[in-house]
Amino acid sequence: MNELDSLVESATQLFAQSATPADLENAKAQFLGKSGRVTELMKGMAQLSVEEKKSRGAAINVAKQAIEAALTARRQALADAELQVQLKAEALDVSLPGRQRGQGGLHPVSLTLERIQGIFGSMGFDVAEGPEIETDWFNFTALNTPEDHPARSMHDTFYVEGGAPGAPNLLRTHTSPVQVRHAVQHVKKHRALLDAGQPMPEIRVIVPGRTYRVDSDATHSPMFHQCEGLWIGENVSFKDLKVIFTAFCRTFFESDDLVLRFRPSFFPFTEPSAEIDIQFQSGPLAGRWLEVAGSGQVHPNVVRNMGLDPEKYIGFAFGMGPDRLTMLRYGVNDLRLFFDGDIRFLSQFQ
Structure with a gap:
């Protein structure tokens, strides 16, 4: 497993361990933030030759896209889980009798x-x-x-x-x-x-x-x-x-x-x-x-x-x-x- 594959796996595992949207955003910053590991890899390409930049840049982009896909999947999973909790809390039992509003009348x-x-x-x-x-x-x-x-x-x-x-x-x-x-x-x-x-x-x-x-x-x-x-x-x-x-x-x-x-x-x-x-x-x-x-x-x-x-x-x-x-x-x-x-x-x- 090369360096970039290991990076994608680490990001996927960390995203999966994030229990809340806030935890997920913190994990994202470690890889895709301004000082994240993917950003640092992009900065390190400055010393490479033109031919090396092409091949290295393409490989980094593939890894970045895989990390973003893992991030999006985890965001959706957390949103779905939150929705299920809300639906369970606000569940409506349609078999229960309705609440009737009293009918008014003349004084x-x-x-x-x-x-x-x-x-x-x-x-x-x-x-x-x-x-x-x-x-x-x-x-x-x-x-x-x-x-x-x-x-x-x-x-x-x-x-x-x-x-x-x-x-x-x-x-x-x-x-x-x-x-x-x-x-x-x-x-x-x-x-x-x-x-x-x-x-x-x-x-x-x-x-x-x-x-x-x-x-x-x-x-x-x-x-x-x-x-x-x-x-x-x-x-x-x-x-x-x-x-x-x-x-x-x-x-x-x-x-x-x-x-x-x-x-x-x-x-x-x-x-x-x-x-x-x-x-x-x-x-x-x-x-x-x-x-x-x-x-x-x-x-x-x-x-x-x-x-x-x-x-x-x-x-x-x-x-x-x-x-x-x-x-x-x-x-x-x-x-x-x-x-x-x-x-x-x-x-x-x-």
Whole structure:
């Protein structure tokens, strides 16, 4: 075995003993680096004649190519071994059952809102929406609530920046301002009929949405939901309110076994006004009167602010809390549970 064959064998053996890519690079440097044994052989050719350089150079190149081939083979072997270790560590057993992602669903309050809209929709009520940042005029003044009226302070209002001088903007305290907005647009749409002395199509609408007041305990939240209703026409009476709301409650709770009570009350935007209580005749709440809504005949001043003649047009309005209805329907006694984001609690309603 000549010198070059021995060199190739030594390099091949050293490469084979390299257990890591770093070891292999160190072994490579001993043969192919700047001071490696192959490089030194090339430098030693300087003293040879031209003919000797040709034959010697060709032999060294053959040895160099053999060493590089051994190096490449070992690199590939180390890479393959590393891949096998990785594949073994990340092995996937396709016979195991897959990890299922839980299916989401609607929030219980959203389910209640959908239920309310469906019931009133079957009675011919449309759904109206409006801004949550409201003007003082729509939220209070248009609803017959003057600046010095105690009802303003009762609402514990969140005021926000902006608005005209003396007319601040605020987070709406109820969805009643949308009733006025909807009625104003309805009147504009049918102004030609009114001017001609002809009857205008009735206003029959519910207004679900978020509202805001400074309040927080087991039965109140700074953000809560309301759903208000409005029905205005030439011959709409308090009797219609009783019939409509009684039918709603019995459908919502899926029970004819409940009684409604209209208890006299006061609201600036209705006259006369009434709180609506319900009493179940059976079940865990049997015998208790539970307040579920406020209602009343729309005040003449509010009818005027809608652009209508209160001597000709009359109607009723009501407002209820979908959050409270949700609590009653599902037997939950703490409103905060609905908004804590606990999946364990919310998943019960899917």
